[in-house]
Amino acid sequence: MSELRWPTYPERGVTLTRAIPREGGGSARIEDAEGKVYIDAIAGIGCACLGHAHPGWIEAISGQLRRIAASANSFATEPQLALAEKICALFPIDDARVFFANTGAEATEAAIKLALRATGRDTIVAFEGAFHGRTLGALSLTANPKYREPYIGCDDSEAADRFARMKVLRLPFNDLAALEACFAQQGPKIAAVFMEPIQGEGGIFPADAEFLRGARALCTEHGALLGMDEIQSGCGRTGDWAAWTSLVGDEIRPDLIWLAKALGNGYPIGACIARAELAEHMGRGTHGTTFGGNPVACAAALATLEALEREGALDSARAQIEHLRELAARKPIAAVSEIRGVGAMIGIQIGAREEARATAVGDALMERGVLVTVPGGHTLRLLLPFFAGADLLEEIWDHIAAAVASAES
Numbered sequence: 001m002s003e004l005r006w007p008t009y010p011e012r013g014v015t016l017t018r019a020i021p022r023e024g025g026g027s028a029r030i031e032d033a034e035g036k037v038y039i040d041a042i043a044g045i046g047c048a049c050l051g052h053a054h055p056g057w058i059e060a061i062s063g064q065l066r067r068i069a070a071s072a073n074s075f076a077t078e079p080q081l082a083l084a085e086k087i088c089a090l091f092p093i094d095d096a097r098v099f100f101a102n103t104g105a106e107a108t109e110a111a112i113k114l115a116l117r118a119t120g121r122d123t124i125v126a127f128e129g130a131f132h133g134r135t136l137g138a139l140s141l142t143a144n145p146k147y148r149e150p151y152i153g154c155d156d157s158e159a160a161d162r163f164a165r166m167k168v169l170r171l172p173f174n175d176l177a178a179l180e181a182c183f184a185q186q187g188p189k190i191a192a193v194f195m196e197p198i199q200g201e202g203g204i205f206p207a208d209a210e211f212l213r214g215a216r217a218l219c220t221e222h223g224a225l226l227g228m229d230e231i232q233s234g235c236g237r238t239g240d241w242a243a244w245t246s247l248v249g250d251e252i253r254p255d256l257i258w259l260a261k262a263l264g265n266g267y268p269i270g271a272c273i274a275r276a277e278l279a280e281h282m283g284r285g286t287h288g289t290t291f292g293g294n295p296v297a298c299a300a301a302l303a304t305l306e307a308l309e310r311e312g313a314l315d316s317a318r319a320q321i322e323h324l325r326e327l328a329a330r331k332p333i334a335a336v337s338e339i340r341g342v343g344a345m346i347g348i349q350i351g352a353r354e355e356a357r358a359t360a361v362g363d364a365l366m367e368r369g370v371l372v373t374v375p376g377g378h379t380l381r382l383l384l385p386f387f388a389g390a391d392l393l394e395e396i397w398d399h400i401a402a403a404v405a406s407a408e409s
């Protein structure tokens, strides 16, 4: 059947069929059509934060399907209103308002439109290594030329990425001096600085606290907005609802945060959160979507956030990287050159970056029944369900040791 799909994704020859149930919650184990069981250490690329087939989440979705599953966005639905209230209470945006989308890229698009309208400016600063999605607006902010070249001018010289009314200035990540120089030259044109607080697709690179504080101060000084793409890092993965808080605390805040992935535990939903005075600029007809904020998706997301709270999942997510560092000390793997990340957003680098040794290790892991992704070819990325604790991490670590040995023998 898969041969009839466009060849946009790598063909792994695996057809996943179902989750292996785990008593009392979601599961980290899934089965394929041949009956082989895998640890899904990537959880649907960061989506299944509660694990697969979580009973309360299934109950919320099926209950909502029986009530109402579609509505025009000119009418609100109960799950939409309840989710908006929950999101605005949890995430570190003052006097927050939310726009619902279906995917991460769509949430990025909403952030772009708001930044352009609210400031009346046309330039967005984005960073090397960034990934913000694949729709043309979001792709303009995404760094990897492989993804952009056929669609968008790729000359990274000054403000060359013209897409629609937007120009993109691309700077090195975590380089505060470069950002200062950029504001000194182009300050009045800059609508926003957009970044992932922890670059995911780029290979799990957290922003330095000093860089985030400096970016906040520069944006405030020059009247630009500071936007955090928390699609991969957010919803509790780092032990706080936003990775921003894990990195710089709660005293300073961004202007915009956008989410997807874990928000629905795998049910497609995105959201862009902004201060009310900014959201005011997105009046009637300025943006819209048929499915964004679908009542079933909102019920799924509400159930996800409530279950994360009830199950203490943020605490277990926060502890994951410490378990892994402890394992690395107790059972060292010579090929592992660095462990990066925060909480349950973990990169395990194999060898030097330019050696790109991790792809073969990722393939060997799949053979052994562990699913990971390998950003940049140098780093194994773990985005486990938040409940995953020391035992599951040790099982995965032992598989990594064996996979390195077989891939490099």
Ligand SMILES: Cc1ncc(COP(=O)(O)O)c(C=O)c1O
Residues within 6 Å of the ligand: 103, 104, 105, 106, 108, 131, 132, 133, 134, 196, 200, 201, 229, 230, 231, 232, 260, 261
């Ligand atoms: C940080 C970040 N932004 C945006 C996206 C795009 O999200 P989606 O694939 O749902 O469009 C991703 C997806 O990996 C992401 O990690």
